[in-house]
Amino acid sequence: MNRLALFMPIILFLVLSVILLLGLDKNPTDLPSALVGKPFPVFNLPSLDSENGLLNQQDISGEAALVNVWATWCYACRIEHGMLNELASSGVKIIGLNYKDNQQDAMRWLELRGDPYVFSVFDAQGSLGIDLGVYGAPETFLLDADGVIRFRRVGVIDERVWADEFKPLYEQLKATSE
């Protein structure tokens, strides 16, 4: 008993070290996703080109799809755009959510860099953004055919992220909906 008490400080130190060491691996900017497993929020917003009238949550369900939150003021979206173009040309359905942006700037951006989106929802006020729990662009949601959010990624999608985090689930969702 006395001997154990003697080693108590070092044991406590080691336990604390292990806890802190495990904490190092965690990303503090990674918030738990409140919306995974829930249906995509209800909305009524115009499309970016304002040609399709008002869009709502039914327009984005039907098959497995990505919803990508983007904006021209978002530097990381620039980095991500090429990857989205590639995904779109390989047949992935991507819906854009243009978030708190200037409509003309956003249209020009798509002309300049290519348009990977089936259509872009234009959320000038960021109201759908709040309903989605968006706190920074880019963010990407993976939806199943019923419009239920199955996965969410805050930050850029690159090839590694697509292969590791999205592709297996996307292909599974696509297979089950067919």
Added chain:
Amino acid sequence: MKYFGALVFFVWLTVASANTVDLVVFSDPAYHQRYQQLITELRCPKCQNQNLADSNAPISLDLRAQIQQLLEKGLSNHEIEQYLTQRYSEFILYRPEVNQKTYLLWLSPLLILGVGFFTVLSLSGRSVKIKNAHTSGMPDQQQVADLLDDGGQ
């Protein structure tokens, strides 16, 4: 008397500027206090270690405006917190609810206090023991006196 006009002007100026400090206007002043409480207890999702009141991130501006609207709609503080946790997860609460996930967090001050209490108790118990050990090892006072008396004679 000559400067009375100027005095009135400057007094008016301070009062007017004091009024413009507060940009959030509510239909009912009671909302204002609840608004202040909510934005100091809710955390900015983007900037990690700031509350909504201190943060100037665009998302904080939006969320403050949203809270203002929800207050005007007549939602209770609890409903507003629920509204935000449904979207931004419990991360956003600086004062999380007591539930299965958080009871350890809430109880930890008591636990640590208890551990400290027992540590102090056991340490002081040991020092008492040491003191007792010393006193029992000491020669009896009467014996000492006797010995001293003997030596004196």
